[in-house]
Amino acid sequence: MTPDHLAAIARLPGHRLLAEFSLWSADLANMQRDLERIEPLADLHHIDVADGRFAPGYLFFPDLVARIAQLTAVPIHVHLMVGADVVEDQTRQFIDAGASLISVHAETGEAGLRALALAQAAGVAGGVVLRLETPVEVAAPFLPQVQMFTLLGTRIGVKGQSLAPEAADRLAEARALIAAMPQRIILAADGGIRQETVPLLRRAGAETVVLGSLAFGDPDLAACIGWLHGMEPLA
Ligand SMILES: O=C(CO)[C@@H](O)[C@H](O)COP(=O)(O)O
Numbered sequence: 001m002t003p004d005h006l007a008a009i010a011r012l013p014g015h016r017l018l019a020e021f022s023l024w025s026a027d028l029a030n031m032q033r034d035l036e037r038i039e040p041l042a043d044l045h046h047i048d049v050a051d052g053r054f055a056p057g058y059l060f061f062p063d064l065v066a067r068i069a070q071l072t073a074v075p076i077h078v079h080l081m082v083g084a085d086v087v088e089d090q091t092r093q094f095i096d097a098g099a100s101l102i103s104v105h106a107e108t109g110e111a112g113l114r115a116l117a118l119a120q121a122a123g124v125a126g127g128v129v130l131r132l133e134t135p136v137e138v139a140a141p142f143l144p145q146v147q148m149f150t151l152l153g154t155r156i157g158v159k160g161q162s163l164a165p166e167a168a169d170r171l172a173e174a175r176a177l178i179a180a181m182p183q184r185i186i187l188a189a190d191g192g193i194r195q196e197t198v199p200l201l202r203r204a205g206a207e208t209v210v211l212g213s214l215a216f217g218d219p220d221l222a223a224c225i226g227w228l229h230g231m232e233p234l235a
Pocket residue numbers: 022024025046048154155156157158159160161190191192193210211212213214
């Protein structure tokens with residue numbers, strides 16, 4: 001049976017902060033073990049894709065997502081950190097691989113919008129992402145076509161950085177844009193997610209945070225996610 005990706009995204013709880021696990025920060029030599037460990041705690045898996053030009057480095061590929069999709073019931077969010085020249089082709093490939101949600105960068109312009117239309121036609125949810133230095137309003141033309149809006153809180157495609165000082169204000173700005181849209185759009189914070197930054201990002205409107213070292217580096221993962229779920233509801 002074909003999974004209903006849109007329904008899976010629509011079912012994500014709205015009353016508490018969501019836990020989205022960045023599999024880049026898992027133990028890559030023990031991916032199956034880490035997937036089993038996070039399965040009961042994860043709302044979403046987050047897979048970063050980088051083409052070495054739009055973002056530094058090269059990250060994950062469709063065959064990996066196809067294999068992960070066989071091992072988990074958790075929806076997979078693919079974050080395409082790729083340029084306008086390949087965003088449509090990459091979207092097609094990750095649709096076929098079994099992604100539930102595919103996010104493109106607003107900086108890819110018309111090509112990114114066409115990629116979202118491909119996702120929508122295939123019954124896959126869409127998302128838009130902004131680099132840290134891109135003005136928030138650049139995402140506005142994408143909002144009618146998305147179920148998630150992600151703001152990077154650090155330089156694109158690099159792990160282990162500290163949250164930029166402007167990240168919370170940018171989230172608050174994004175939240176105001178989303179409020180004017182008729183459909184549910186989940187507001188996501190990606191990068192710089194640490195114990196001291198989560199409360200700040202939550203207050204600014206984050207509905208999901210992309211967990212890297214904060215979760216995978218914690219020996220008591222259940223307690224870490226319990227703490228996350230205990231964050232204040234949004235005002
Ligand atoms: O892509 C990113 C950050 O750019 C995240 O998905 C990373 O996985 C975050 O890892 P940490 O820096 O939080 O360890």
